[in-house]
Amino acid sequence: MTRLSADVAIIGGGLIGVWSAYFLAKRGQRVVLLEKDVVGAQSSGTNFGNLRLQGRFPGQYPLSLRSQALWEQIETLIGDACEFEATGHLYFASSEDEWRKVEAYAAVSESHGLTIEHLDHVDLRRRYPWLSDKAYAATYSARDATANPRLVTPAVARAAKGLGVTIVETCRVTELRTGDGAFSLATDTGLSIDCGQVINCAGAWALAIAEQFSETAPLFPAGPPQFVTEPFPYFIRPSVQAVDGTVIFRQIPRGNVILAGYPRTAADPVANRAPVPLAKTLAAMRHLGAAVPALESCHVIRVWSGIEGYLPDMIPVIGPSLTTPGLFHAFGFCGHGFQIGPGVGLCLSELIVDGETQTPLAPFSIGRFTGAVEADEKFRREFDATPAAGNKP
Numbered sequence: 001m002t003r004l005s006a007d008v009a010i011i012g013g014g015l016i017g018v019w020s021a022y023f024l025a026k027r028g029q030r031v032v033l034l035e036k037d038v039v040g041a042q043s044s045g046t047n048f049g050n051l052r053l054q055g056r057f058p059g060q061y062p063l064s065l066r067s068q069a070l071w072e073q074i075e076t077l078i079g080d081a082c083e084f085e086a087t088g089h090l091y092f093a094s095s096e097d098e099w100r101k102v103e104a105y106a107a108v109s110e111s112h113g114l115t116i117e118h119l120d121h122v123d124l125r126r127r128y129p130w131l132s133d134k135a136y137a138a139t140y141s142a143r144d145a146t147a148n149p150r151l152v153t154p155a156v157a158r159a160a161k162g163l164g165v166t167i168v169e170t171c172r173v174t175e176l177r178t179g180d181g182a183f184s185l186a187t188d189t190g191l192s193i194d195c196g197q198v199i200n201c202a203g204a205w206a207l208a209i210a211e212q213f214s215e216t217a218p219l220f221p222a223g224p225p226q227f228v229t230e231p232f233p234y235f236i237r238p239s240v241q242a243v244d245g246t247v248i249f250r251q252i253p254r255g256n257v258i259l260a261g262y263p264r265t266a267a268d269p270v271a272n273r274a275p276v277p278l279a280k281t282l283a284a285m286r287h288l289g290a291a292v293p294a295l296e297s298c299h300v301i302r303v304w305s306g307i308e309g310y311l312p313d314m315i316p317v318i319g320p321s322l323t324t325p326g327l328f329h330a331f332g333f334c335g336h337g338f339q340i341g342p343g344v345g346l347c348l349s350e351l352i353v354d355g356e357t358q359t360p361l362a363p364f365s366i367g368r369f370t371g372a373v374e375a376d377e378k379f380r381r382e383f384d385a386t387p388a389a390g391n392k393p
């Protein structure tokens with residue numbers, strides 16, 4: 001049996017884990033990161049790649065903007081740009097009612113200093129002649145961006161390794177014990193870790209860790225279905241989203257159009273499967289064609305989804321355990337953890353090294369689940385209506 005010791009052990013090699021490792025190592029911490037598969041194998045590597053600032057939970061803006069500033073320096077930070085590009089993001093409404101909603105989102109973004117352009121029907125036709133009349137009006141944020149999720153997590157892991165982090169893949173943490181202000185972790189490979197602090201960023205599997213310390217949250221697994229088309233000449237620069245969620249798409253400079261749409265699909269973290277039903281592929285193609293008539297008869301060449309942890313209030317858990325000093329949770333990113341990943345890693349490193357962070361994390365406390373939890377309006381809209389449809393455990 002091998003035994004390692006560290007200041008901090010990180011459970012989970014998704015984006016949250018590798019950025020936490022990176023920032024902790026920069027602050028001189030000895031870090032071991034344990035991943036049951038390979039880094040970036042789960043939602044961090046399978047996501048859509050949107051770094052969207054528009055339409056976020058109001059209490060998340062300080063974290064989200066801090067994170068975007070890190071994304072904007074990614075090449076300097078890790079020596080690899082990972083196809084980061086400030087493509088801009090167009091949020092479109094199809095009716096007056098939806099337009100009021102989009103403008104309300106914009107008002108929140110603007111109150112946090114984001115520059116938003118308000119485009120009426122005429123502006124839209126002039127700037128984006130490829131959009132159909134389904135797009136009645138839209139807001140545009142130039143600072144929103146995209147990056148390639150398949151590249152990012154391994155690249156941050158390489159940078160963290162370069163700073164001295166030990167990364168152990170195909171190694172599942174099976175048990176955590178605590179006593180005398182320290183932790184001991186057991187794994188399925190026989191490796192044991194002794195450490196002073198632990199980050200539980202095990203994605204859709206994180207409850208198994210939290211519950212060992214008498215903490216819980218109504219976490220359930222799901223994933224939005226994703227599709228990619230055959231390549232076309234590059235003509236769509238911004239990332240585009242219908243506010244009703246029926247279609248979200250972006251074109252990469254290689255020509256393929258990546259698209260997604262709600263409702264999200266059930267995922268099975270035990271069997272490690274996130275299937276995409278055929279009906280969802282057909283619906284996605286229909287919605288894309290309705291928004292961009294030039295793509296009406298395009299072919300989808302690949303479909304996939306991912307396994308992500310969701311919570312009914314559609315915001316994550318980030319912060320210290322309320323039962324166990326030295327334990328920190330960061331899970332349940334509800335479909336938007338790619339954008340805030342670097343910021344979450346930085347905040348966790350500050351909590352661990354400095355005992356505090358300048359970024360407000362109170363809305364994300366695991367303590368909010370002690371009473372009844374109110375489901376967010378997005379939760380009702382973004383998931384299939386009945387448990388029989390398979391979204392809820």
Ligand SMILES: Cc1cc2nc3c(=O)[nH]c(=O)nc-3n(C[C@H](O)[C@H](O)[C@H](O)COP(=O)(O)OP(=O)(O)OC[C@H]3O[C@@H](n4cnc5c(N)ncnc54)[C@H](O)[C@@H]3O)c2cc1C
Nearest residue numbers: 012014016036044047048050173203306333336337338339
């Ligand atoms: C299809 C899809 C599209 C998405 N699109 C976007 C988007 O466009 N923009 C955006 O901001 N977000 C998006 N998201 C959400 C985003 O991908 C996630 O919020 C983010 O990747 C979460 O990162 P994570 O590190 O918490 O989780 P994960 O990437 O799931 O990492 C957790 C890791 O923990 C490991 N693990 C679990 N248990 C153990 C254990 N016991 N021992 C060791 N390792 C363990 C897992 O194997 C996994 O690799 C999308 C998600 C999906 C699924």
